[in-house]
Amino acid sequence: EADIYQTPRYLVIGTGKKITLECSQTMGHDKMYWYQQDPGMELHLIHYSYGVNSTEKGDLSSESTVSRIRTEHFPLTLESARPSHTSQYLCASSEGLAAIEQFFGPGTRLTVL
């Protein structure tokens, strides 16, 4: 089981603020992912990374950006938060480039007022 951490767990913020959601994994996994999930709904992939200095956009268009400067760290940034960004954000990782099984962090529930 992967150890994958997300902070903060909950964030309530005003419109226009810049925010960064943190995600770290201690398993040395190559691939990392960010998903957006509305309560009780399916997960939508918004960003992924194959490794250091690799970032790709997912199926769901998002105004957020990501970076992968270190293997273990994959932060997500919103330059100017809006109420439409209110959602749960889930980070995941998988072991190798061919790996299918993804292991998820606990998520960050973001509310933008």
Add this chain to the structure above:
Amino acid sequence: GQQLNQSPQSMFIQEGEDVSMNCTSSSIFNTWLWYKQDPGEGPVLLIALYKAGELTSNGRLTAQFGITRKDSFLNISASIPSDVGIYFCAPANAGNMLTFGGGTRLMVKP
């Protein structure tokens, strides 16, 4: 594009009953994963299926990879209150991303 249908969307059952849910797809997949998500948490991997026709158990959970590679089911036997949550199927092909179903919300009445 591919269509992934997970059913039922929700189930409200009595403790001790067996549960069955399934996913069907318009596309062929090489792998089917099943996840469970507790309220306020991230999904946890329950079972991974890599071969068409494969039947795999994990405690009270049993999952099968359909022979056509377009479907999978998950059964839970003798449900208990901690089985409450949302169950997601997530098929994929080698090297590709997971596609998540809409989820089955399970509620268990003690």
